[in-house]
Amino acid sequence: MNEIKQYAEQWNTSAQFFYEKKYYQWMCEKLTGFKTVMEIGCGTGYSTLALIHSGHKVVAIDKNLECIMAAKKLIADNGYTKENVIFLEGDVADAQFREQTLSKYACDIVICWNVGSYWNKQMIQSYVPYMLEYGLNIDQIKENPESSYSELIIWDACRISNVKGVPIHIIDRSGEIINEDTDPYFHALKDEFHFSKIVYDNHRAKSISSGGRVLITSGKVNHEGLVDIIFISVLMK
Ligand SMILES: C[S@@+](CC[C@H](N)C(=O)[O-])C[C@H]1O[C@@H](n2cnc3c(N)ncnc32)[C@H](O)[C@@H]1O
Structure with missing residues (x-):
């Protein structure tokens, strides 16, 4: 099986678990009042399904065709159509795709x-020029490819929301809670992209560490079955 397909299958296990635990429902509650959502990295569609259930129209983007195909099937199996969601295959780090x-x-x-997952070292290498443009140096990228890639994609997501003149909502999996006092990172993004306000929230949860993205908490790779995580929610408007 190729790595792109393997990634889609593994992530699907994690996403289905998140869906059953109603974690996506908690994420959707942050989006009250925003009808049409541009979803960067829709994965295999469980988050998209929760968004549609919550009354949103979705423009769902993913660079992994296997994920897009699984997401399309999940949405159709649940009786939804192009009226509810448009799927786009593409890479948000690619300026041509964005523009x-x-x-x-x-x-x-x-x-x-x-978002921020990658499936092998070759893939991450192809993003080095973009990560350098973002402002990281080679040592930082080598030391922590996972978070370097994640930062790049969040930066690209901010660029997209900035061009569109709309807010951005970010969810990440963390080992620590986030608030005004513990967050220099999103604060810097807020200033760079001229958002006026950040609303934080945190949700203690479980995740399947063996499925989808390997979980790295405070620099340590976690291979256990179910692990404790905190979903951090950052709404910048
Ligand atoms: C861990 S999954 C999360 C899926 C969904 N957002 C959720 O919470 O269930 C991350 C998804 O982002 C996609 N992704 C990662 N980098 C991307 C990029 N540069 N452009 C578009 N999609 C990307 C991956 O292919 C993967 O399907």
Whole structure:
């Protein structure tokens, strides 16, 4: 099985678990009042399904075709159509995709939930020029490829929301809670992209560490079955 397909299958296990535990429902509650959502990295569609259930229209983007195919099937199996969601295959780090494709779609908010996954070293290497442009140096990238990639995608998501002039909602999995006092990182993004306000929230949860993205908490790889995590929610408007 190729790695892209393997990634999609593994992530699907995690996402289904999140869906059953109603974690996506908690994420959707942060989006009240925003009708059309541009979802960056929709994965295999469980987050998209929760968004539709919550009354949103979705423009769902993923660079992994296997994920898009699984997401399309999940949405169709639940009786939803193109009226509810448009799927776009593409890479948000690619300026051409952002400028020529994403620019055609309007939205009221951009979301970036649990993105930052990669499936092998070659893949991450192809993003080094983008990570350098973002402002990291080679040592930082080598030392922590996972969070370097994650930062790049969150930065690209902020660029998209900035061009569209809409808020952004970010969810990440963390080992620690986030608030005004413990967050220099999103604060810097808020200043860079001229958002006026950040609303934080945290949700203690469980995650399947063996499925989907390997969980790294405070620099340590976690291979246990179910692990404690905190979903951090950052809404910048
Ligand atoms: C861990 S999954 C999360 C899926 C969904 N947001 C959720 O919370 O269930 C991350 C998804 O982001 C996608 N992704 C990662 N980097 C991307 C990029 N540069 N452009 C578009 N999609 C990307 C991956 O292919 C994967 O399907």
